[in-house]
Amino acid sequence: MKLYIKNMVCNRCIAAVKNELEKLRHHPLNITLGEVLLEKEITEKEKEILSQHLQNLGFELIDDKKSRIIGQIKSSIIEIVHRQKSDIKTNLSDYLSNKLHHDYTYLSNLFSETEGITIEKYFIAQKIEKVKELLVYDELSLSEIAVKMNYSSVAYLSNQFKKVTGLTPTYFKNIKENKRRPLDEL
Secondary structure, eight states, X not given: OEEEEETOOSHHHHHHHHHHHHHTTOOEEEEETTEEEESSOOOHHHHHHHHHHHHHTTOEEEOSHXXXXXXXXXXXXXXXXXXXXXXXXXXXXXXXXXXXXXXXXHHHHXXXXXXXXXXXXXXXXXXXXXXXXXXXXXXXXXXXXXXXXXXXXXXXXXXXXXXXXXXXXHHHHHSSOOOOOOGGGO
């Protein structure tokens, strides 16, 4: 049985969901961002209990098809940006269409209607959050970050960063209170 879970954004989320499932004696065969494959079917009552437990951890069990697709789009983008799947040599629209087996126009319209922003803006917001993280770690130069995040130039990265945050990357790096937003709030 496959379940879809909203707000899973990292390996700790996967571990938390796995732990909760095992506490409730549901045995996951595989857990990825936003998806859980269980060993066997669970009853509606068990699903309600699981849903309550997941909500206590900040997750949400998704039942309807459209919400599942939105969750899959977000998980795919988070995987590309935050897990550095830079080996992907196709554009975002082709990648999402192929991965989710839907026309990109359908995915884009559904996402915009439901989330109130475009897929591209969500993707950019995720990239900027990753850039903020890399700036705070202070291990890479801005040029190295631009390459790592697949920007064509430092200037393009800087312009996009300033458009989203209102700050230059250098200024952001130098301020003391670098406030990053949690991934599930983007």
